[in-house]
Structures are given as C-alpha cells and as structure tokens.
Amino acid sequence: MGGRAYRATVDTDRLAQQLSAVVGPDHVLRDPALRASYETDFTGRYRGRARLVVRPADTAQVAQVLRRCHAAGVPVVAQGGNTGLVGGSVPTPDGGEVVLSLRRLDGIGAVDTAVGQVTVGAGVVLSDLHRRVAAHGLEFGVDLAARDSATLGGMIATNAGGERVVRYGTTRANVVGLEAVLADGTVLNRLAGLPKDNTGYDLTNLLIGSEGTLAVVTRARLRLVPRLPERVTALVGLDSLEAALDVVARLRLLDSLELAEFFMAEGLALVLETSGLPAPFRTAYPVYLLVECAGRHDPAEELAGVLDTAGPGETAVALADADRRRLAAYRERHTESINAAGVPLKLDVTVPLAELPGFVADLPGVLAGRGRPYLFGHLAEGNLHVNLLQVAAEDEEAVTGAVLERVAAVGGSISAEHGVGRAKARYLHLSRSDAEIAVMRSVKAALDPAGVLNPGVVLAEDTALFGRDFRL
Ligand code: MLT
Numbered sequence: 001m002g003g004r005a006y007r008a009t010v011d012t013d014r015l016a017q018q019l020s021a022v023v024g025p026d027h028v029l030r031d032p033a034l035r036a037s038y039e040t041d042f043t044g045r046y047r048g049r050a051r052l053v054v055r056p057a058d059t060a061q062v063a064q065v066l067r068r069c070h071a072a073g074v075p076v077v078a079q080g081g082n083t084g085l086v087g088g089s090v091p092t093p094d095g096g097e098v099v100l101s102l103r104r105l106d107g108i109g110a111v112d113t114a115v116g117q118v119t120v121g122a123g124v125v126l127s128d129l130h131r132r133v134a135a136h137g138l139e140f141g142v143d144l145a146a147r148d149s150a151t152l153g154g155m156i157a158t159n160a161g162g163e164r165v166v167r168y169g170t171t172r173a174n175v176v177g178l179e180a181v182l183a184d185g186t187v188l189n190r191l192a193g194l195p196k197d198n199t200g201y202d203l204t205n206l207l208i209g210s211e212g213t214l215a216v217v218t219r220a221r222l223r224l225v226p227r228l229p230e231r232v233t234a235l236v237g238l239d240s241l242e243a244a245l246d247v248v249a250r251l252r253l254l255d256s257l258e259l260a261e262f263f264m265a266e267g268l269a270l271v272l273e274t275s276g277l278p279a280p281f282r283t284a285y286p287v288y289l290l291v292e293c294a295g296r297h298d299p300a301e302e303l304a305g306v307l308d309t310a311g312p313g314e315t316a317v318a319l320a321d322a323d324r325r326r327l328a329a330y331r332e333r334h335t336e337s338i339n340a341a342g343v344p345l346k347l348d349v350t351v352p353l354a355e356l357p358g359f360v361a362d363l364p365g366v367l368a369g370r371g372r373p374y375l376f377g378h379l380a381e382g383n384l385h386v387n388l389l390q391v392a393a394e395d396e397e398a399v400t401g402a403v404l405e406r407v408a409a410v411g412g413s414i415s416a417e418h419g420v421g422r423a424k425a426r427y428l429h430l431s432r433s434d435a436e437i438a439v440m441r442s443v444k445a446a447l448d449p450a451g452v453l454n455p456g457v458v459l460a461e462d463t464a465l466f467g468r469d470f471r472l
C-alpha cells in the first residue's frame with residue numbers, strides 16, 4: 001500500500017538552502033506575507049501553512065526540487081493558478097508541505113499548424129494560450145470562466161471540463177502527451193504528439209486528473225481545433241429545468257452547439273446585486289439557459305429555429321464579441337458573486353439528465369433548511385454546481401454527505417470537473433467501488449511509494465499510519 005515516509009523532524013533551514021541552490025534564493029519564499037497567496041484557496045475555505053513556497057523555472061529544476069523533498073521526506077503540493085475549488089492546491093494547516101508553484105513554466109512553443117498541436121509549460125494561463133493560437137486560425141477546445149488565472153498544468157491535473165465539453169470534451173480529450181516528474185525526480189517525457197501510438201500503458205491519461213498525487217505535470221502537448229469564425233450566443237429565460245433540457249436536446253441535433261449552461265433566479269439576483277449588471281429581461285424566470293453555437297457559416301438562423309419553439313419565455317441574442325461576453329457574464333459571474341456573499345460550500349456533481357429536475361426539486365428536502373442553495377452549471381453534461389451559503393460549521397459534513405449520497409443514489413458522480421481534492425476524499429466510495437479504490441491505492445503506491453505528492457488528496461489518508469507528529 002505504501003505510506004508516508006515522513007521524517008518526524010525536518011530541518012527547514014537546510015531544505016531552504018538546498019532548494020535555493022536549485023531555483024535561486026528569490027524563488028524560495030519563507031516570508032509569511034509572500035507565502036500568503038499560495039496558502040489560501042480561491043474561496044477562502046481551504047487555508048494552510050507552507051513550509052516553503054518554491055518557484056522553479058523549468059523541468060530540470062522541478063526534478064531537483066522533488067528529488068530533495070523526497071529525500072527529506074517532505075510532502076509537496078503542486079500549484080498552478082490556484083483556482084482549484086476542492087482544497088487540492090493549497091497546503092494543510094499542519095502538514096508541513098512545500099508548495100511547488102509551476103507558474104514560471106509559462107512558455108508556449110511554436111504552434112505546429114501541420115498537425116494542429118502546441119507544446120506548453122504547466123504554468124501557461126489559459127487565456128494566454130487562447131490568444132496565441134488564435135493568430136494561427138486555431139483554438140484550444142477547453143474554456144472556462146477562470147481562464148485569466150487557471151493554468152494548463154492545473155487544468156490537466158484536475159481534468160478540467162468547463163463550458164465547451166459538449167463539443168470538445170474535457171481536458172483529457174485535448175491533451176496528446178505530457179512531460180511529468182515523479183515524486184523521486186524521475187522525468188517522464190511523452191511530448192512527440194503522435195496521434196497514433198499504442199505502445200503500452202497510457203501514462204499520459206493516467207496522470208490527467210490525478211490531482212498532483214502521482215506526478216507533477218511540467219509540460220503538455222495539446223491538440224488544437226479549427227477556430228470557427230461565426231458565433232452566436234443566446235440567453236433564454238424559461239419556466240422550468242425540464243423546458244431547458246428540452247431545448248438542449250434539440251440543440252444537440254445541430255452540429256454547431258458549443259455550450260449550454262444554466263443558472264437560476266436566486267443566482268441571477270446575487271449576480272445583479274454584486275456586479276451592478278442590468279437585469280437581462282423585464283421579467284424574472286425560474287431558470288436561465290445560456291447557449292452558444294459556432295460554425296463556418298452563421299449558425300444564428302438554426303439557433304433561432306430551435307429557440308422560437310422553446311415555449312413561454314424571453315430570449316436575448318448576441319453576435320458581436322462584446323455583446324456575447326455581456327450575456328455570458330450573467331452565468332460566469334456566479335462564482336465571484338457567491339464568494340462575495342460568503343465562503344460557500346461548493347459541491348460539484350454530475351446528475352444523469354433524466355434525473356436532474358427531480359434532483360433539484362428534492363434538494364430543499366435533502367438540505368432540510370441547512371444553507372441557502374445557489375445552483376448553476378453546465379447543463380449539457382448534467383454538471384450541477386451546488387453552492388451553499390450560510391451552512392453552519394457543525395452542519396457542513398452532514399450536508400455534504402446528504403447531497404453526495406443523493407447524487408450517488410440517482411447514478412451521478414460526486415465530482416464532475418473540480419476533482420476530489422481533500423474536500424471529497426472521504427466520499428470517494430460513493431462513486432467508486434472498493435475494488436477500484438484498491439487499484440487506485442496500488443497505483444499511488446507504485447508511483448509515489450513514500451506518499452509525498454499531495455497526501456490526503458483523492459485518497460483519504462489513514463492518519464493513524466503516520467501519527468500527527470509531523471510539524472513545521
Ligand atoms: C464554473 O463553472 O463557473 C466553475 O466550475 C467554477 C465554479 O463552480 O464556481
């Protein structure tokens with residue numbers, strides 16, 4: 001099974017000196033003020049204390065940092081843009097982790113138009129990649145609201161989904177190969193980008209979505225798709241989730257559907273309150289559907305053809321980029337608006353589409369008055385973001401358990417796109433069988449026998465194995 005080979009006492013001064021020799025003293029952060037932004041997650045829910053924050057510049061430095069931490073028995077948390085939402089990218093309060101920031105690995109290679117691929121460093125920010133490849137008439141298929149901060153390394157580590165999964169799949173479907181460093185500093189390199197390559201186990205796909213627990217991703221070879229010039233976005237106010245699902249079912253028949261997102265009246269009210277945006281319609285609706293279609297030829301007419309039969313409701317349509325962004329903001333600004341109102345309990349789940357209306361209708365009963373729900377997400381995949389404000393601290397576990405058990409009962413997944421992290425490690429059995437979890441533990445033990453990579457993430461730790469004698 002493997003386990004942590006932590007040393008009870010680690011000389012942090014000595015480790016800092018060793019790591020400074022690798023990355024330069026300016027890139028080993030010890031000052032609490034400099035460490036702070038690396039120690040707290042985006043929502044403020046997960047906070048820890050890093051032994052050190054280390055900022056290597058390239059793969060060779062990452063390998064040396066990992067080798068030294070491994071030798072010292074010090075756990076390592078890899079971090080990119082720190083936009084993760086399940087506590088997988090920040091240190092714990094008393095775990096003594098080194099935070100390994102990959103942000104300086106921000107190189108974007110030459111865009112290979114012959115095969116439609118590009119190699120990027122783990123620290124490349126998604127919107128920078130979008131801008132770079134657009135100049136070549138190409139696009140990276142994955143897009144998400146945190147595009148200005150999220151890095152490719154973090155997106156790969158969590159197999160990020162986002163808004164265009166209905167057309168391009170999750171990050172996994174858009175990665176051709178990886179370079180990654182194992183816990184002991186061994187470098188695995190699979191960046192040739194061969195579209196056909198069945199030579200043994202697919203290590204790239206094993207590492208995608210492993211949340212920094214099996215290796216640290218340093219570079220990636222990405223698949224690019226043609227940039228579609230004609231684009232139309234529509235926001236539709238509807239009476240019910242069933243009506244929204246009906247529209248999505250009909251939109252799927254068009255080959256131009258790019259995204260189908262939803263939010264609800266309560267979330268829109270919060271967005272309007274915090275953002276100052278004008279209400280999209282004169283009337284308030286229970287459910288809002290945001291859709292986008294794109295193609296070589298203007299898809300506005302075929303989109304209108306479907307929306308015209310959407311039943312009672314209102315529709316706003318936008319063609320120009322700025323107008324499309326204005327409509328998308330009603331959906332994309334949910335995360336920041338909810339954060340502005342408090343520290344949310346965020347549960348990111350998939351519910352089979354046929355079960356979705358019933359799940360949402362039953363939710364108040366499941367919550368039993370514990371917390372104020374805001375629901376939004378990626379409707380085409382049944383990916384529901386259940387955000388809860390004002391859950392009493394003593395109710396958090398019970399509420400999380402109740403919601404995730406209901407998800408499992410209707411055949412859903414307890415983690416759709418944010419990952420398991422620390423937040424859901426103890427609930428993994430709801431979505432995975434004992435046999436699957438045993439295989440996962442074997443894989444973890446094979447790749448990281450000392451258990452130094454992101455301990456407690458994905459697979460819950462048995463603290464009895466290690467004791468709690470490991471301190472800064
Ligand atoms: C989103 O869909 O906006 C992201 O997953 C972030 C979130 O859930 O808050």
Ligand code: ZN
Pocket residue numbers: 162377378385417
């Ligand atoms: Zn999402």
